[in-house]
Amino acid sequence: MKYAGLLALPAGFFLTLAALILYPAPAPRAVFVVCGLLVEFVGLGVAVRGHMESRGGRL
Amino acid sequence: MIMPTSPLPVSLTESAFALTLALLFLAPLAIAGVALINTGLGRSRSAAQALLGNLAILTVAVLAFAILGATLAGSQPGAIGAAGLTFNLAGQPWNWVGTAPFLLTGLATSPAQAQLAVLFEFLAVALAAMLPWGSGADRLRLTAGLFIAGIIAALVFPFTAHWIWGGGWLGQLGVNFGLGKGFLDPGGAATVHALGGLGALAVVWIAGPRRGKFPKEGLSTAMPGHNAVYVLFGALLALVGWLAWNGAGSILWLHAPLSSLPVTALNTLLTAAGALAATYTVTRIRFGKPDASLCVNGWLTGLVASSASAAVLNSAQSIVVGVIAGIVTPLLVELFELALSIDDPSGAITVHGAGGLWGLLAVGLFASQPGQLVAQLVGIATLLGLVLPLFYLLFALLNRWVPFRVDSDGERIGMDLHELGGGAYPEFVIHRDESYR
Numbered sequence: 220m221k222y223a224g225l226l227a228l229p230a231g232f233f234l235t236l237a238a239l240i241l242y243p244a245p246a247p248r249a250v251f252v253v254c255g256l257l258v259e260f261v262g263l264g265v266a267v268r269g270h271m272e273s274r275g276g277r278l
Numbered sequence: 279m280i281m282p283t284s285p286l287p288v289s290l291t292e293s294a295f296a297l298t299l300a301l302l303f304l305a306p307l308a309i310a311g312v313a314l315i316n317t318g319l320g321r322s323r324s325a326a327q328a329l330l331g332n333l334a335i336l337t338v339a340v341l342a343f344a345i346l347g348a349t350l351a352g353s354q355p356g357a358i359g360a361a362g363l364t365f366n367l368a369g370q371p372w373n374w375v376g377t378a379p380f381l382l383t384g385l386a387t388s389p390a391q392a393q394l395a396v397l398f399e400f401l402a403v404a405l406a407a408m409l410p411w412g413s414g415a416d417r418l419r420l421t422a423g424l425f426i427a428g429i430i431a432a433l434v435f436p437f438t439a440h441w442i443w444g445g446g447w448l449g450q451l452g453v454n455f456g457l458g459k460g461f462l463d464p465g466g467a468a469t470v471h472a473l474g475g476l477g478a479l480a481v482v483w484i485a486g487p488r489r490g491k492f493p494k495e496g497l498s499t500a501m502p503g504h505n506a507v508y509v510l511f512g513a514l515l516a517l518v519g520w521l522a523w524n525g526a527g528s529i530l531w532l533h534a535p536l537s538s539l540p541v542t543a544l545n546t547l548l549t550a551a552g553a554l555a556a557t558y559t560v561t562r563i564r565f566g567k568p569d570a571s572l573c574v575n576g577w578l579t580g581l582v583a584s585s586a587s588a589a590v591l592n593s594a595q596s597i598v599v600g601v602i603a604g605i606v607t608p609l610l611v612e613l614f615e616l617a618l619s620i621d622d623p624s625g626a627i628t629v630h631g632a633g634g635l636w637g638l639l640a641v642g643l644f645a646s647q648p649g650q651l652v653a654q655l656v657g658i659a660t661l662l663g664l665v666l667p668l669f670y671l672l673f674a675l676l677n678r679w680v681p682f683r684v685d686s687d688g689e690r691i692g693m694d695l696h697e698l699g700g701g702a703y704p705e706f707v708i709h710r711d712e713s714y715r
């Protein structure tokens with residue numbers, strides 16, 4: 220689960236890059252960049268949750 | 279197509295050169311302050327290893343950056359061959375890596391601006407490499423800490439430094455995509471603090487918590503720092519370093535006039551003061567009394583946020599940035615420890631990671647130029663989406679070869695005895711784990 224979250228992080232990053240390339244207009248570009256960041260936050264949340272689940276085996 | 283490019287060299291007046299050099303001589307006080315804070319927040323039986331680790335990590339980081347990192351960072355705009363590799367995509371150049379001369383060749387004859395920029399980067403990489411060490415306190419082996427520092431200094435920091443300071447694609451977002459003035463990070467909130475904080479998160483995830491930190495039943499075990507005086511004095515020492523750091527950064531990376539330095543210094547102080555006032559208030563309300571270590575964390579978060587904002591925002595905005603940083607810091611520290619099971623003795627993930635990201639975001643929120651917020655968001659997305667997983671991948675591979683975590687016996691007797699053969703305080707009784715419960 221942690222790895223799935225970590226994989227979502229670069230996916231969000233590439234979304235922000237895509238926003239720069241695909242959308243010259245400011246408004247859609249900004250929305251797309253924010254979407255990329257949201258994907259990253261979801262990925263971070265999943266990675267943190269994966270870390271918490273693995274906690275039991277470490278203590 | 280890959281083609282070399284180089285940012286335009288900017289000449290400094292003699293007085294600006296002398297002042298920037300003097301500021302860079304004071305900047306290591308920030309490193310000393312952070313080292314003292316990290317040591318004080320750890321346990322007494324690991325104090326010597328912690329402080330020696332800071333010194334050794336600084337050494338490895340500087341050497342690794344000299345051997346490889348400085349070439350990739352490529353911030354010698356006036357030197358022969360100093361350039362960046364660029365590919366074209368969607369009609370725009372993307373400068374992604376520097377190509378400065380190997381082993382700093384030609385630095386002595388390059389323009390003053392270039393020499394100061396390289397010195398700034400050396401200090402920056404030393405501080406960035408130290409941050410994960412504080413988070414791995416009391417269980418991270420010294421050898422692993424040194425390899426981590428080498429990876430940061432040789433492979434990760436150089437790319438971000440080039441992208442932001444060396445004429446790379448993040449710094450050029452304004453020119454190429456009309457996004458304000460491009461990604462702004464004059465004091466290293468991204469390249470030093472957010473990068474180091476995210477590295478700390480990867481290290482903590484891989485190394486795991488300290489033994490007994492999260493028992494199977496009940497709340498996490500409180501493991502307070504062993505020396506509040508180190509921590510508080512480190513915070514005061516760090517202020518001097520930060521004032522110098524932000525001033526030098528504004529001259530080097532924003533080409534700010536010398537007349538703007540007093541306001542930059544004042545904004546640094548106001549951000550830190552606002553943060554401390556907020557953390558003091560929050561911890562007093564929450565716990566009945568102000569918490570010394572959390573107050574230092576708040577103060578430091580304010581300083582970290584000021585690395586991005588002090589040279590860009592006005593004084594009122596700086597106070598707001600500091601107050602928000604100070605309110606969020608104790609809440610985040612608590613969230614990470616109690617809810618997310620992240621054992622971060624130095625608080626680097628909150629202070630440097632979250633604090634750095636907040637400062638970068640604040641620059642975008644308060645900026646008057648259109649597109650500046652988007653430029654800052656792209657930079658933040660790069661740190662979270664590229665740097666963090668890269669850290670985790672590199673550190674996970676390193677952990678297979680050089681195990682991060684000391685064995686349980688080493689953790690029980692303390693890192694000083696286990697790794698150095700002698701304690702930092704040989705005449706004092708060292709507490710056992712049971713005393714924390």
